Amino acid sequence: MREEDSNWFSRWEEELPSPEELMPITQTLITPDLALAFDIGNPHNSNNNNNTTTNSPTPQPPNNSLPTLSQSVPPPSSVPSPPPSQPLSSDFDSAELGSGAAGDEPARTLKRPRLVWTPQLHKRFVDAVAHLGIKNAVPKTIMQLMSVDGLTRENVASHLQKYRLYLKRMQGLSSGGGGGGGNGGGGALSAADAATDHLFASAPVPHHFLHPVRPNSDHFLPFVPVAAALQHHHNQQMAAAAVVAAQQQYHRQVGQFGSPPGGQYEHGFLARQPQPVHRMAVPVPAHSPTYVEDLDSPVGGGGGGGRKVLTLFPTGDD
């Protein structure tokens, strides 16, 4: 099971475009309304920090105009960062933890809230992994390709770990069945999509993930017309600003989205700002063989049982 078959691509691997050039991943992240519905109004998040290498002073301005990763709402436990600007109505008494520090000044010991992997975010993740290929799909690279502001390598690593387990499990019992992805129809689905993997079920799993793609079969182009993805939208700022404006306009009270009784709420995401990342070419084998763009239908469907699935997210946003 060695991968010596990868000499052809190790070649163009170096000619690949830099990360900033590519990012064809079509994903808008969560819809603005949804994001805003949750919270986002909180220009005070201490986000981002994902540049690992000795990257220079990420031109990270004091920034407060971009809702990049809106971490949000203090979970029922702590989070000393009360959105001063927006009471957000829901004023559940934050039981003071007793951690005296919970004052108003976040000080430097701020812990960012747990990342919530929304289906949209996960999709982006899967896309990145798919485009990278399992071999090159390592946290750092995935993170870069995802271009999600505020996402850290650890975030991705953690998710990746779990994702791999999921794939493994699927391989185990998939034998023919839907193989993944979607379970679409097969009905063979069973415990596999138990509540445990609901997240994963929401995104298509590229075929080659499940079964080792044979290099000698078929034909795929060694070279990739990747050049297609060269767009520079410097207007993103304005876009972001627009979102902010929208936020101010809309004050939607959140009241029904899947916020698990357990605790945390979700943060909003936006495409990362002008990426300061100029370095390291991220090897991005264009998508290999067939790769379904996915049909995101609510999981479920399932087999006759009648497993009804509440779509807790806008099904047609993507």
Add this chain to the structure above:
DNA sequence: ACTCGAATAT
């Protein structure tokens, strides 16, 4: 020194 990945912790 850095990143990955499994194990472990919350």
Add this chain to the structure above:
DNA sequence: AATATTCGAG
């Protein structure tokens, strides 16, 4: 259960 954090290995 879902994420985070720790820790050993390349």
